[in-house]
Amino acid sequence: MEIPALKEISLSVKEGEHISIMGPSGSGKTTFLNILGCLDKPTSGKYFLDNIEVSSLTDDELSEIRNKKVGFVFQTYNLIPQLTVLENIGLPLFYSGFDEATVREKSLQLAEIVGLKDRINHRPSELSGGQQQRVAIARALANDPVIILADEPTGNLDSKTGEEIMELLVSLNKKGRTLIVVTHDTKIASYGKRIIQMLDGRIINED
Protein backbone atom coordinates (compact mmCIF):
# COMPACT_ATOMS: atom_id res chain seq x y z
CA MET A 1 0.00 0.00 0.00
CA GLU A 2 1.27 3.48 -0.82
CA ILE A 3 1.09 6.14 1.83
CA PRO A 4 1.60 9.67 0.55
CA ALA A 5 4.08 11.31 2.94
CA LEU A 6 3.73 14.76 1.36
CA LYS A 7 0.77 16.40 -0.36
CA GLU A 8 0.52 19.59 -2.41
CA ILE A 9 3.69 21.07 -0.97
CA SER A 10 4.66 24.39 -2.47
CA LEU A 11 7.58 26.33 -1.07
CA SER A 12 10.04 28.82 -2.45
CA VAL A 13 13.27 29.46 -0.57
CA LYS A 14 15.53 32.39 -1.37
CA GLU A 15 19.29 32.16 -1.13
CA GLY A 16 20.48 33.10 2.35
CA GLU A 17 17.17 32.48 4.12
CA HIS A 18 16.85 30.76 7.49
CA ILE A 19 13.68 28.69 7.72
CA SER A 20 12.38 26.54 10.57
CA ILE A 21 10.05 23.61 9.96
CA MET A 22 7.88 22.36 12.81
CA GLY A 23 5.20 19.72 13.10
CA PRO A 24 4.29 16.56 15.01
CA SER A 25 5.98 13.22 14.49
CA GLY A 26 4.96 11.65 11.17
CA SER A 27 3.90 14.95 9.59
CA GLY A 28 6.45 14.58 6.77
CA LYS A 29 9.25 16.87 7.95
CA THR A 30 12.08 14.40 7.35
CA THR A 31 10.65 13.29 4.00
CA PHE A 32 10.44 16.92 2.93
CA LEU A 33 13.99 17.67 4.07
CA ASN A 34 15.28 14.57 2.29
CA ILE A 35 13.72 15.79 -0.95
CA LEU A 36 15.21 19.26 -0.44
CA GLY A 37 18.58 17.60 0.16
CA CYS A 38 18.36 15.27 -2.85
CA LEU A 39 18.38 12.16 -0.67
CA ASP A 40 14.91 11.37 -2.03
CA LYS A 41 12.96 12.24 -5.15
CA PRO A 42 9.30 13.25 -5.14
CA THR A 43 6.98 10.81 -6.96
CA SER A 44 5.34 13.81 -8.61
CA GLY A 45 5.95 17.53 -8.82
CA LYS A 46 9.08 19.53 -9.44
CA TYR A 47 11.96 20.66 -7.30
CA PHE A 48 14.55 23.22 -8.36
CA LEU A 49 17.77 23.52 -6.36
CA ASP A 50 20.04 26.38 -7.38
CA ASN A 51 18.17 26.54 -10.74
CA ILE A 52 18.59 22.83 -11.44
CA GLU A 53 15.43 20.77 -11.83
CA VAL A 54 16.52 17.86 -9.69
CA SER A 55 13.34 15.78 -9.71
CA SER A 56 14.20 14.38 -13.16
CA LEU A 57 17.85 13.50 -12.52
CA THR A 58 19.22 9.97 -12.26
CA ASP A 59 20.38 8.64 -8.89
CA ASP A 60 24.03 9.22 -9.83
CA GLU A 61 23.38 12.81 -10.90
CA LEU A 62 21.39 13.32 -7.74
CA SER A 63 24.23 12.15 -5.50
CA GLU A 64 26.64 14.42 -7.33
CA ILE A 65 24.38 17.45 -6.76
CA ARG A 66 23.94 16.43 -3.15
CA ASN A 67 27.67 16.18 -2.61
CA LYS A 68 28.30 19.59 -4.18
CA LYS A 69 25.41 21.67 -2.99
CA VAL A 70 23.94 20.24 0.19
CA GLY A 71 25.24 19.97 3.75
CA PHE A 72 23.23 17.62 5.95
CA VAL A 73 23.14 17.67 9.76
CA PHE A 74 21.28 14.88 11.58
CA GLN A 75 19.90 14.46 15.09
CA THR A 76 22.23 11.52 15.76
CA TYR A 77 25.34 13.14 14.16
CA ASN A 78 26.04 10.07 11.98
CA LEU A 79 29.81 10.23 12.43
CA ILE A 80 32.05 7.27 11.63
CA PRO A 81 33.23 5.92 15.01
CA GLN A 82 36.55 4.50 13.74
CA LEU A 83 37.66 7.81 12.21
CA THR A 84 39.12 10.80 14.04
CA VAL A 85 37.45 14.20 14.13
CA LEU A 86 39.68 15.43 11.32
CA GLU A 87 39.03 12.34 9.20
CA ASN A 88 35.27 12.61 9.71
CA ILE A 89 35.33 16.25 8.65
CA GLY A 90 37.43 15.47 5.59
CA LEU A 91 35.38 12.56 4.30
CA PRO A 92 33.31 14.53 1.75
CA LEU A 93 36.52 16.18 0.52
CA PHE A 94 38.14 12.79 0.12
CA TYR A 95 35.14 11.59 -1.90
CA SER A 96 35.33 14.73 -4.04
CA GLY A 97 38.83 13.64 -5.06
CA PHE A 98 40.98 16.24 -3.30
CA ASP A 99 44.55 15.15 -2.58
CA GLU A 100 45.55 14.23 0.95
CA ALA A 101 47.31 17.49 1.78
CA THR A 102 44.36 19.59 0.61
CA VAL A 103 41.90 17.42 2.52
CA ARG A 104 43.97 17.92 5.68
CA GLU A 105 44.36 21.65 5.22
CA LYS A 106 40.66 22.25 4.49
CA SER A 107 39.59 19.93 7.33
CA LEU A 108 41.77 21.86 9.78
CA GLN A 109 40.17 25.13 8.71
CA LEU A 110 36.71 23.61 9.20
CA ALA A 111 37.67 22.24 12.64
CA GLU A 112 38.68 25.75 13.59
CA ILE A 113 35.39 27.28 12.34
CA VAL A 114 33.39 24.94 14.60
CA GLY A 115 35.76 25.40 17.55
CA LEU A 116 37.31 21.92 17.64
CA LYS A 117 40.89 22.56 16.69
CA ASP A 118 42.14 21.02 19.93
CA ARG A 119 40.14 17.81 19.37
CA ILE A 120 41.12 16.82 15.83
CA ASN A 121 42.72 13.49 16.77
CA HIS A 122 39.90 12.33 19.04
CA ARG A 123 37.30 9.72 18.06
CA PRO A 124 33.61 10.60 18.22
CA SER A 125 33.10 8.43 21.34
CA GLU A 126 35.56 10.67 23.19
CA LEU A 127 33.47 13.78 22.52
CA SER A 128 30.34 15.26 24.09
CA GLY A 129 27.13 15.33 22.08
CA GLY A 130 27.57 19.01 21.32
CA GLN A 131 31.13 18.44 20.12
CA GLN A 132 30.00 15.54 17.93
CA GLN A 133 27.37 17.77 16.37
CA ARG A 134 30.07 20.38 15.69
CA VAL A 135 32.06 17.73 13.83
CA ALA A 136 28.93 16.90 11.81
CA ILE A 137 28.45 20.59 11.00
CA ALA A 138 32.07 20.94 9.89
CA ARG A 139 31.63 17.87 7.68
CA ALA A 140 28.44 19.39 6.26
CA LEU A 141 30.42 22.50 5.31
CA ALA A 142 33.26 20.62 3.66
CA ASN A 143 32.16 20.97 0.06
CA ASP A 144 31.02 24.56 0.53
CA PRO A 145 27.29 23.81 0.12
CA VAL A 146 24.71 26.40 -0.95
CA ILE A 147 22.26 25.02 1.60
CA ILE A 148 22.49 23.45 5.04
CA LEU A 149 19.64 21.12 6.03
CA ALA A 150 19.41 20.14 9.67
CA ASP A 151 16.94 17.49 10.87
CA GLU A 152 16.36 17.98 14.61
CA PRO A 153 20.02 19.00 15.09
CA THR A 154 19.48 19.74 18.79
CA GLY A 155 17.14 16.81 19.50
CA ASN A 156 19.74 14.81 21.44
CA LEU A 157 21.29 17.77 23.26
CA ASP A 158 20.49 19.59 26.50
CA SER A 159 18.96 23.01 25.97
CA LYS A 160 22.13 25.03 26.59
CA THR A 161 24.22 22.92 24.21
CA GLY A 162 21.34 22.99 21.72
CA GLU A 163 21.39 26.78 21.77
CA GLU A 164 25.16 26.81 21.21
CA ILE A 165 24.70 24.57 18.17
CA MET A 166 21.93 26.87 16.88
CA GLU A 167 24.20 29.88 17.34
CA LEU A 168 26.85 28.13 15.24
CA LEU A 169 24.29 27.37 12.51
CA VAL A 170 22.97 30.94 12.65
CA SER A 171 26.51 32.33 12.29
CA LEU A 172 26.96 30.24 9.15
CA ASN A 173 23.62 31.51 7.84
CA LYS A 174 24.73 35.09 8.49
CA LYS A 175 27.68 34.43 6.19
CA GLY A 176 25.13 33.78 3.45
CA ARG A 177 24.41 30.09 3.59
CA THR A 178 20.77 29.08 3.27
CA LEU A 179 19.64 27.20 6.37
CA ILE A 180 16.61 24.98 6.93
CA VAL A 181 16.12 23.49 10.40
CA VAL A 182 13.52 20.91 11.37
CA THR A 183 12.73 21.04 15.08
CA HIS A 184 10.13 20.21 17.71
CA ASP A 185 11.44 22.96 19.94
CA THR A 186 9.74 26.37 19.66
CA LYS A 187 12.80 28.13 21.04
CA ILE A 188 15.06 26.54 18.42
CA ALA A 189 12.46 27.34 15.74
CA SER A 190 12.33 30.97 16.83
CA TYR A 191 15.87 31.52 15.55
CA GLY A 192 14.42 31.19 12.02
CA LYS A 193 13.12 34.14 10.02
CA ARG A 194 10.27 32.03 8.65
CA ILE A 195 8.56 29.30 10.66
CA ILE A 196 6.64 26.70 8.67
CA GLN A 197 4.18 24.29 10.30
CA MET A 198 3.54 20.89 8.79
CA LEU A 199 0.69 18.47 9.50
CA ASP A 200 -0.23 15.22 7.71
CA GLY A 201 2.17 15.87 4.84
CA ARG A 202 1.05 19.41 4.19
CA ILE A 203 2.31 22.88 5.00
CA ILE A 204 -0.54 24.21 7.09
CA ASN A 205 0.78 27.54 8.20
CA GLU A 206 3.66 29.95 8.03
CA ASP A 207 4.44 32.74 10.46
Ligand SMILES: Nc1ncnc2c1ncn2[C@@H]1O[C@H](COP(=O)(O)OP(=O)(O)O)[C@@H](O)[C@H]1O
Ligand atom coordinates in the same frame (compact mmCIF):
# COMPACT_ATOMS: atom_id res chain seq x y z
N1 LIG B 1 10.86 4.74 4.39
C1 LIG B 1 9.56 4.87 4.60
N2 LIG B 1 8.69 3.92 4.15
C2 LIG B 1 7.36 4.06 4.35
N3 LIG B 1 6.79 5.09 4.97
C3 LIG B 1 7.60 6.06 5.44
C4 LIG B 1 9.01 6.01 5.28
N4 LIG B 1 9.55 7.11 5.85
C5 LIG B 1 8.51 7.81 6.34
N5 LIG B 1 7.34 7.19 6.09
C6 LIG B 1 6.00 7.69 6.45
O1 LIG B 1 5.86 8.98 5.90
C7 LIG B 1 5.22 9.85 6.81
C8 LIG B 1 6.11 11.04 7.12
O2 LIG B 1 7.26 10.59 7.86
P1 LIG B 1 8.46 11.55 8.23
O3 LIG B 1 8.80 12.36 7.04
O4 LIG B 1 9.53 10.71 8.80
O5 LIG B 1 7.82 12.48 9.34
P2 LIG B 1 8.49 13.36 10.49
O6 LIG B 1 9.92 13.59 10.15
O7 LIG B 1 7.68 14.63 10.49
O8 LIG B 1 8.32 12.61 11.77
C9 LIG B 1 4.85 9.01 8.02
O9 LIG B 1 3.53 8.56 7.86
C10 LIG B 1 5.82 7.86 7.95
O10 LIG B 1 5.29 6.73 8.57
Ligand SMILES: [Mg+2]
Ligand atom coordinates in the same frame (compact mmCIF):
# COMPACT_ATOMS: atom_id res chain seq x y z
MG1 LIG C 1 11.64 13.25 11.25
